[in-house]
Structure formats: C-alpha cells, structure tokens
Amino acid sequence: MRIKRLFIVAAWLAFAVVVLLSVLFLAGIVLVKWSHLVFNTSTCEPLGIYQLEGSPFPLHDGEMVEVQIPGPAHHPAVAEGLKYHWFPAGQPWIKEIAALPGQTVVLKRQGVWVDGHYLPNSHVDRRTPGQKHAIIHYPFGTYHLKAGQVWLYAPGNYAFDSSYYGPVPEIHILEKARPWRVIPGSQYWLVKRSD
Template structure:
C-alpha cells in the first residue's frame, strides 16, 4: 500500500505533535527520558537539589556556555550536543545528565589515562584524543584541580564517548538544575 505525500506529512506532523505533548507531560511530571550516551538510557525522575551536593549524585545540568569554553564550542560546532529554543540553558544547549565526581574542596587529578578524585581513580575516564570523525578533541590540560566553593567535577563512564569535565573542566554549581534518580534504565 502506498501512502500519498500529503498523508505522510499529516502522519509525521501527528507523530511529532504526540512526541512534543509527551515530552511536555513528562517534564511537568518531573520525569525525563535520557536517550544520550551521557548516562544509561532510560527514565529519570527530577527533584530539587539538596543543600549539599555529594559525589555519585546524578544531576541534570546546563553545559558550560560555548561562548566561554573552547571544548564546548567544539562540541556545539560539531553538533555533538542538542540545542533547543525551549532549553532552560542560556546557550540553548539541551541539559543532560552526569554524575558528580568531586565537590568543593576535593582535588581532581587529570591525566591522559584517567581521572582521580582525592587519589581514587574513576573507571574508564581516559581522555579521548580524537573525536569519532577524526578531529582532535579539545580537553582540559592534565594536572591537579582543587574544586572551588561553587564548583563540581562531573563525569560518566557508561560510554567510552562520554563528554564531561575531562573536556570542559570544572562546572559551576549554578549550572546544575536538578537532582536526577533513575526510574527505569537499560
């Protein structure tokens, strides 16, 4: 059976409308669906941030502004990150999930082979020298970083291509929008 072009357009528009309505309904109910490799794929519940952040906490965050961060500018230009005019982030980059690795007062040691927090190596945190397209990746300079009073270091090891503080550096606490807890992931 062949569907006419006009019917296909209506079907596509209808599916898009249903997707937008589902997205709005999920966000209003405090739920998001993660389909990025930044954390395990699945459904997450968002909630207010506690008074104290801690390592291991999953957060929903605005990435650093590409206007002020070379690594993020590279990611935006390479379309490694999604944008949306509805994004709550000043740069219109879509927020995403990461784990907090270090909080204020902790020391991060970054080498090409991995990231250590207060001397404890985080698994699968080696810096990728090249992007999937072969382009050299901008990353933080190896060395030690003491997290300031309003900074955290975020990371993830669920994908070898996770894009996190190894590349763009410490994240201002003000960029964290919500705490996230997995509801159903795979």
Template sequence: MAKITRKQLFIAAAPAIVFVIAGTVAAIGGYRINTTPSLPMGIWKVSKELSIQRGHYVSACIDPAKPAMQTAVKLHFLADGHCKGGYAPLLKQIVAVPGDTVTLTDAAVTVNGQELPNTATMKYDFITELPAAQRGTYTVQAGHVWLIANENPRSFDSRYFGPVSYAEIEHTLRPALTY
C-alpha cells in the same frame, strides 16, 4: 506500486507517536528521558531540591564560552535545547566536590587517589577534534564540581570542559526507570 493501508501506516507511526506522548508526559511530570549512552538510558526523575553532593546525578547547562563547548556547539555535537548557546542540558554524575583533588591523565581521571573506570582523557573525540581539559592535578574550588559520566568511555564531560560552577547546574536527577 503497492497501496499502503491505514493499519500499516498506523503500525509504522506508532513508535514515534508513543515516544512523543511519553516525552510530553515526562516533561510535564518532572521527568527527563535519557537516550544517550553517557548515563543509564531511561527515565530520570527531576528532584524538587537541588542537591550538589558527590555521587548525585545532575543536569547542567555548561558555559558555552568554554573552548570544548564552543567546538561542540559549532559542530552540532550536542542536541538542541534551552541552554545558553542553544544546546540541551548534559546529564552527568558529580564525582568531585570542593576540596577534592582531581588528576587528569591520558589514562584516567583520579579523584582523591581513586581511579575512576572508563575515564581515559582523550585528546580528540572519535568524530572530530575536541579540546580536552589540560592534564594535571586540580583542587576543586568552592562553588564548583567535576562532572563525569563513565558509563561510556567517550562521554563528553569534565574531561573536556573542566570544572563546572554550581550556577551551571539545573537539577538533581534520580533514576526512575533505567536500563
């Protein structure tokens, strides 16, 4: 059996060490690292002011009582984190605000008559059955938004869990270094 040198061990461990250090520095400095394909991957700056406007990116702790969230948590579909229910906040874009009209069909999500790309509402997730929000047309109520992440057509977002209350939104995010 070949002997592993300290140098080889250090080279093998370096990426993990860098990732842990970067994550710690990012969390302390008000940054979040996104490693999921729902939004551009990279580093996101947490804004000191919560801004709930169409087009803004947010982190949200979705109500774990929603059927899609119960399924996602039960099946460990989401990373562990500090949200009620034990999962990590979801990073999504606000696509609809109070007064907007959202239509969910099998083919797409439409907001105020504009179809959003990569938003086919899937009845089932590619891993397991995941309840989808009821198809139909909705008027966004006061104090609620719809969150979509159409970078990835299979993103877990309002297509599944429906509208999100302002109380579920933690932070506004801005891309700092993404790809």
C-alpha cells in the same frame, strides 16, 4: 452507494485514529512534564528516561544531577561540540558529581583521580568515534576545587564531562536526577579505542 458509505466510514475511522493518536501524544507530553521526566540520548549515561527530583543542594559526590551546559564562550571544548553537533545547544545534561569544593582532582590521559581514587572508564579521548575529529580536553594536571566548583563525571564511552571542559560552577547544577526507565549498559555501546 455502498462504495460511498465505505469511503465515509473509512474517512471517519482515519479521523478517529488521528484524534486518538493526538490525544495520546499530548497526554504523554503532559505526563512527562508532570512527572519531571527527561530523556537522555547521549553516551554519557545509560540511554533512557530520568526523573528529576528537585533541588540538588546540598550537593554530594556520586550523586546524579541535571546540569545546564557550560557556556561555549568560556569553554573551547563546548564550542567545538556545538560546532560539530555532538550535542544539541541548550539541552541540559545528566552527569554525576565526582568532586566538590575542597577535593583534589588529577587529570591525566589515562583518566581522572579524585582524592587518589580512580574513576572507572575516565580515559581522556583524543579523537571522536570513527577518528573523524580531534577532541579538545581540559589541560592535564592537578586541580584543587574552590568554593562553588564541581567536577562532573560520566562513565560512558565517549562521555563529555569535566575532563574536557573543566570544573563548572555549582549554579549550573539544576536538579537531582535518578534513572527511571533506562537501558543498562547502553552508555558503552559506542566502542572506545585506546590511544
């Protein structure tokens, strides 16, 4: 009889723990949605949670934003990234705006210059980490951004930004973003090889 009672108590405790964990999980989802929080797991920006702050317009260079992924049909680098699962399809990205319409961008293997100012850690990689795949990049050259175009930048090692897929339409910018709880320096954890 005593073993049966212990079994019933243990079953009720297990049930209560499962219910409590479920409630906490659902509350976490509601909190994330209500607080406009998103998770960044890429090496483009520091790993962690970012808070979305509404309309990004008017845009300013240096601002951090949430961006809709450019379409793979028009960007071979994006198609390549999706093919090799470098990032999930349809998930928005956190990037910085490096240049706006009217600004000049120079793209070289050594990196990116906007109106003559070098963007730190913007070297264009030839291969993925571990040298497994060659990486498609945007053609090297000088670009004068037209109305409705922005150049995106991410300072992390192996960051996937406009150096690989070129300028993107302003309409791809979804919201302003700011770091909420991130791991400083985590965008540099994957060590970059110079080539």
